[in-house]
Amino acid sequence: MVVYSFYIFDRHTECIYSKSWLPPAHSGAANGTTTTAKSAADDAKLIFGTVFSLRNMVRKLGGDDDAFVSYRTAHYKLHYYETASNLRLVMLTDTATLSMRNVLHQIYINLWVEYVVKNPLSPVEHKGGAGVRNELFELGLDQFIRGLM
Amino acid sequence: MASSKASRLGEEVWKTRMDKVNAELVVLTYGTIVAQLCKDFDSDYVEVNKQLDKMGYNIGLRLIEDYLAKSNTVRRCSNFRETAEMIAKVGFKIFLNITPTITNWTSDGKQFSLVFDENPFADFVELPDDGRAQDELWYSNILCGVLRGALEMVQMQVEAHFISDVLRGNDTTEMRISLIRYIDDELPPEDD
Numbered sequence: 512m513v514v515y516s517f518y519i520f521d522r523h524t525e526c527i528y529s530k531s532w533l534p535p536a537h538s539g540a541a542n543g544t545t546t547t548a549k550s551a552a553d554d555a556k557l558i559f560g561t562v563f564s565l566r567n568m569v570r571k572l573g574g575d576d577d578a579f580v581s582y583r584t585a586h587y588k589l590h591y592y593e594t595a596s597n598l599r600l601v602m603l604t605d606t607a608t609l610s611m612r613n614v615l616h617q618i619y620i621n622l623w624v625e626y627v628v629k630n631p632l633s634p635v636e637h638k639g640g641a642g643v644r645n646e647l648f649e650l651g652l653d654q655f656i657r658g659l660m
Numbered sequence: 661m662a663s664s665k666a667s668r669l670g671e672e673v674w675k676t677r678m679d680k681v682n683a684e685l686v687v688l689t690y691g692t693i694v695a696q697l698c699k700d701f702d703s704d705y706v707e708v709n710k711q712l713d714k715m716g717y718n719i720g721l722r723l724i725e726d727y728l729a730k731s732n733t734v735r736r737c738s739n740f741r742e743t744a745e746m747i748a749k750v751g752f753k754i755f756l757n758i759t760p761t762i763t764n765w766t767s768d769g770k771q772f773s774l775v776f777d778e779n780p781f782a783d784f785v786e787l788p789d790d791g792r793a794q795d796e797l798w799y800s801n802i803l804c805g806v807l808r809g810a811l812e813m814v815q816m817q818v819e820a821h822f823i824s825d826v827l828r829g830n831d832t833t834e835m836r837i838s839l840i841r842y843i844d845d846e847l848p849p850e851d852d
Contacts, residue, residue, distance in 0.1 A: 522813075524848040559848055576735055595728055595736055596813045597845065620729035628725040635721045 514656050515587060515603040518555055519623070519643070522597035524563070526555035527637040528644065532656065558601055562591050580612055594619060614659065622651045666745045669731060670753030677730050678754050683780055690781045694799060698788065705796035712798075716805020724810040727751055736814065740839050741765075743816065744772050747807065756780050760835075773823075776800075776833040787827050794829065798822040804835060815843040 519528040529551065562579070569579040581590045583606055590608075592600045592615035600615045626648040627633055633642030694712065701707045727733070731750050737743040744762050752758050752774075760774040781800050787793040798804075804820040811818045817840040824830035 523846050556848070563848060575738075578734075594725075595733055596724055597815070598725075620732075624725045624729040628722050635718070 512608045512660055513605040514608075514660060515605070517603075517652070517656070518558060518601040520555075520559050520599040520601070521637055523636075524559060525638070526552070526559065527640045529555055530649075530652065532660075558589075559599075562589070562599065562601060566591070566593065580610065590615060592616060592619065598623070614655075618652065618655065622648055622655065626651060663745050663749070666749035667753075667759070670750040670759070673730050673750065673754045674757060683783075686780060687783045687785075690802070691785060698793075698797075703788065703790065703792070705793055709796075709798050709801045712801035713805035713808070716802035716807075717809040718805075719802070720806040720809020720811075721813055723755070723806060724813040727754070727810065728814075730754060740769055740772075740816075743811070744774075744837075748774060751810070764836075771836065771838040774835045774837065776835070779826075779833055782827055782833075785827055799825060799827050800833070807835075807837060812843070815845075817841050817843055 514532050516529065516531040516533065518526055521527050531551075565582065566579045569577050578593070579591055581588055583589075586606070587603050588606050588608055590602045590604065590611040592612055598619070600618060602611055602615060604611060626645060627637075627643055630642065630645060630647075633645065637643050693715075694708070697708045697711050698705070701711070727750075731746075731754070733746075737746060748760050748762050752760055758776065758778055758780060760776045762772055763775055764773040765771070779800060781802075785799060787797060787799065798821070801822065804822065807820045808818055818837055819840055820835060820837045822834065823836050824832055824834045826833050
């Protein structure tokens with residue numbers, strides 16, 4: 512199993528955290544850092560647009576209780592998890608990976624709630640990702656994901 | 661049926677997943693906060709109520725995430741009645757180990773009361789004897805704010821206020837909660 516990348520979107524649809532486990536050569540090519548950063552932000556926007564539309568479509572067809580879990584292409588699989596507070600977690604993995612719903616749920620309860628929400632110094636709204644990239648969260652996430660691979 | 665399911669969930673989460681703190685520590689800490697606010701605002705109890713509500717609101721915004729994580733909630737409540745059940749039997753149970761009674765529904769299902777038979781904030785408490793606190797101070801007003809903040813995060817705009825309190829000499833402690841509206845999902849900004 513290989514995890515490619517991970518994104519968190521808040522209820523204001525903003526990408527407040529993203530992390531890639533791809534070797535740097537893979538993700539950016541030779542375009543220089545500014546374009547890489549820009550394309551990463553564009554990727555996040557595209558991903559949000561996609562999962563948001565898919566989720567709405569799924570709900571329209573399957574009823575309000577239906578949840579969109581993942582989709583798969585020839586090259587990757589995208590896993591989606593949404594909390595009742597409209598926090599959305601997205602993870603890209605290789606195509607052979609089984610459902611990561613549980614993994615995303617664990618990230619939410621054991622890392623997000625413990626290290627970001629309960630951190631008294633982190634703001635309630637994470638505008639521009641404020642308060643998310645703290646050491647405990649980053650370390651915990653990295654260890655957790657590497658433990659899976 | 662849904663109601664006994666909520667009770668069981670609340671019971672189980674309370675027993676297995678919650679860290680406990682000494683109840684007297686809670687009473688004294690909360691009492692100190694209220695007393696300090698009364699001092700800071702020169703016994704302007706209307707302002708104290710407002711401040712307590714605001715503090716609660718900020719707590720609620722965060723507390724909801726802990727609630728969702730601990731109770732393993734994956735889906736929204738399907739109606740406001742279910743929400744009320746979950747607030748009383750899971751929310752209050754796991755954080756304060758009390759289960760207020762849900763009563764006095766309006767016929768449109770948008771307003772109900774929570775009656776607190778016990779209130780862990782109010783042990784040993786006597787309101788100031790200045791002739792006004794009895795009529796103006798809502799001692800446990802922080803709870804209204806908590807509910808307002810927590811429900812806002814799960815897209816319900818509500819209004820909550822106390823209408824009676826045993827500390828004021830009423831027979832019961834009752835909070836009134838009204839659903840104002842469900843908040844729509846935010847949409848991503850249009851690209852230009």
